[in-house]
Structure formats: structure tokens, C-alpha cells
Amino acid sequence: MTNVFAIALEQKQYKTYTLSDKAANSSLDVVPERGGIATRWQVQGEEILYLDKERFANPELTVRGGIPILFPICGNLPDNTYTYNGVERKLKQHGFARDLPWEVAEQVTVDRAAITLVLNSNDLTRAVYPFDFQLAFTYQIKGNALEIFQRYTNLSSEPMPFSSGFHPYFFAPDKNKLRFEIPGMQYRDQKTQEMDYFTGIFDPTLDEIDVVFEQLTGLAATATDKSRGMRLILSYNSSYGSLVFWTLKGKDFYCLEPWTAPRNALNTGAHLIKLKPGASCEMLVRMTASFF
Template sequence: MYTIEKFDQQGLHFFKLKDETSYVDVCPERGGIVTSFHADGEDILYLNEATLFDTTKNVRGGIPVLFPIAGQLTDKSYVWNGTVYEMANHGLARTRPWAVVHQASDESHTELTLSFQSSAETLESYPFQFEVLLTYSLADGKLSIRQKITNLSAEPMPAYPGYHPYFNISDKQVDLKSRATKYLDYNDNQIKPFTGSIDLDGLKESVVLLPDQADTRLEASFSAEKKLIIEQDDTYRYDVLWVEGDAPFVCIEPWTAKTNSLNDTKESLLMVAPERPLELNVSFHLADR
């Protein structure tokens, strides 16, 4: 039987989606973030708890939600309709509280829906009225995330959301099954051939896979016994890989556009029409190698 439990830890409020063998922890007030995902006897996500409980810091770990942009902006700014706006790395959602609007459980799954809405504060960085709904669902050891973006403004709204999962992978030599035959290395801005494995050890900046056709299923080495499966809509056109020194994680991040697209490649933006919601789906689970 699937259930949802609420619990508190060090002043933060959490929701635990669980069955007998797997669970997902979500902290709405810390950017709607998934902080833990346990399935197949494995803790699938890395989490630096000190950054979670220190609310002055960006959370290092879990699955940060990137909206309305994924990545960075040159000088942390962009121009829209002749006006300069400033926005922090990875957008607005990951540093602001989300509200719980729905929860449900039955014999087959459990789900929790969170809402993030525009405010006077967000309008200073992003001149659009919006609502984003995130539905986290746990079923059969798989974590699924459905995102629904509604533009409440009168004009089309640019966005290129993503996620920043920190997977509990210590080996920086990552084997990947992908459609990509090349990748962009942000360490030297060179496009390089991809042959199914990338050594991320020692890299400061990220690399991004460049498939000719978007990957809807990505397989990555997780451990000697398990592989990580990422299933995603083809709207997620890029998967970004990043490590940080010797920290025991590898980030494999579904993105809908490349970094700085609000400045560099406006034609790649997702333009959400007024009152015509955009839905995106991604899921994560383990399988035997």
C-alpha cells in the first residue's frame, strides 16, 4: 500500500511518499525539491544535508527544480522587449517556497502536487504571470515528475526549464547509453566525439550531450550491479553532466535548452502561449545491469 506521511526535521517540513520498499522525500519550502529517493535497496540521490538545512545556501543534492531557465546567464542578465532583467543561475523556483495543492495514494501509486506562482518579487526578474505545478509520483520503484506550466500573461512566455539531479554515483568515468554521437565541453567550448563513456574527473564546468534526435531514454552506470534509467519527453533536448571535485555524485540533468539561451539562442526557447499549458514529463528508476 502506498502512503504519504508528513514529517519535520531541523525546522523544515517534508512529505514522504512511500510503499514497503521505496520512498521519496520532498521539501516544498526549499524550492519544491526532492531530497531523497530510495528504491531497489539503494539511495539513488546524493544530498549534502548542511546545504539543505542552511536556508542561506543553495541545496547541493537531491533534485533541484530549474525554472524558468536551466543554466546561467551572461552577467546574470538578459534583455526582453528592450528591458534588462537580472536572474540568478538556474532561475527562480529552486530558491523559493512551493505550496502543496494535492496529495493522493491508492494501491498502485502515491502522488504529491506542488504549486509555484508568480509574485511581485518574481516579476522583477521575469515579467510574466505564471503557475507551475509539479506532481511527484512513486510507483513500482520509479519516481515520475510531471510539470505543468501555465502562462497567465497576455503575451507568449519564454522558458527552458530543467532538473539538476545529484545521483549517488562516485565513479567519475560514466558509461551512458544515448543517441548522442558528440558533446559540447564547456571547459574549452569544444564539440567532441561521444563514444558511450565520458571521464568527468577533474572537470570544473559541465558537458552537454548533443544528440541529433532528443534522447527519450538514457541509461547510465550507477553501480557494479545497477544502471540508472532516465525516461523523458523529447522536449528535454539536452542532458548535462556535471561533477564537483571529489564529491561523491554525478549530476545528469535533463534540460530543454542550453545555458544562456535567453541571450544566445532565443529561437530555442519554449514559448508558452497564454492559457495553453505546457506539460513535461521525466522519470527515474534503477534496473539490473
């Protein structure tokens, strides 16, 4: 019997690894050298993710689309600045993991299609974030599910403070037909800092929506897209304490982002993970897409 799981490598602008589950007609494209990003995910042949291909092709720009990786911060810092041990340092929005090349460490095609990517600290990272670390992320697809297993290891001699997250862009050609179940009654507008109650609907006529759910009561959120007959479930382990919803008017995407800590946590300490020297911690984000 032929294996239904496969990984193919194609040299495009960047080396692109395509994981596939032939039985489910699902696939995932991963581009290690462009920030370890997953750029395309298909289930039953349908596109789940959005990708701005022009921005992706320009290495000077951050990627708008796919599933960018956020580390060692989520969101931005005031003036891109944080203070650690009395020293001011600069760190740009969402950190550096999404901009650096990752290495392929392992590929698996038995019982699933999975690829593990690794990012090690280097002179570039130490200049803005004075810690030695290793990140190992495994993307796995099977059936209609995508799982991202993460291991964060502190190779420094002192505790390593960080937050991490993902910034998935979900394809939504008609945002009028979206309904959400998010495990939080209230959200905070990240621009005005005002709180509001959540009704399950976001107003697609607004120029921009950028809100954060900080008091999560569960480990999964559901988006139903009636225009596509699709239900998407985003689940995550308890390390993730915030969910950010972001979208722009006139763009065919919405973002539902699991973050371990809110903006500016490196300065405020709010929900910051402080990993002991030599220690590792593991996290999991899972997405499933089904059609009705």
C-alpha cells in the first residue's frame, strides 16, 4: 500500500516544503528560510489561508499572510524599546523569528506528514535580545487538522523572559458571513484601550479592527464562514492567555492570533514566561477546518 503522507521539496523563490495527506486532499506549504512560515494550507482542496504574494516575494517586507511566528514578543513595544537589567534595547514588532531563516531538522511521512524547523540564537538575535536559545517547531498535518508543536529551550545561564504566538491569516472573501465563538465575554481595543462586550460578530465596515481578548475562559475558538460553508476551530494549550482579532477593510482575511502574553509584556512582566537556565517548555496550537 502506498503511503498517503508525503513531503515534496520545490525550489521556488525560496525552498518550499509541501506536506500532503493524499487521502484527505490536504496540504501545507512551509518555507523555512522566510521566517519558518507556513504559507499555504489546503483542506479538501480548499484554501484556508490568505497570502499577499507581492509582500512575500519582497524580502525587505514582513509577510502579510500564512502563519507568521511571533517571538520573543507579541505585538509592539513603546518606541520599540524595552529595558532589561537596566539596559535599554530595541526590538521591533512581533520580534525577529518571523524574519530569520530556520533550518530543517527532521521530516516524517509515517502516519502523518510532519517537518521540524529549528532556530538558534546568533549574533543578530543577541544584539537585540541577550539570550541563547533554541526554538524547535514541528508542523504536522493529518486529515483536516494542522498542528504546530513548539519547544522553547533556554541555553543561557540566566532566566529567559519571552512571549510567543502565531499570526494566522485566514482567507475570508465575504466577511459579512463570518460568525465567531471566542471564549471571552469582553475584548479590549488595542488602539483606544476601551473595553467592549463581544456579540459573536465583528463589523466588517470598519477600516481596521484590532482587539484582544485577555480573560480567556476556554482553550478553543471557532469561526464559521457561511459564505464558504466552512467551520474553523483554533485550539491551543493553556500557555496561551490572549487571543487577538485583527482585520483590515477591503482585504480578504481576518487574523485570530493566540498569544502567550499581551503587548509590552517584556516591560510590564504581564504573563511573561521566564524560562530557567537549561530548561525547555512545550506548547501546541491546533487548527481544524471542516465543511458543511
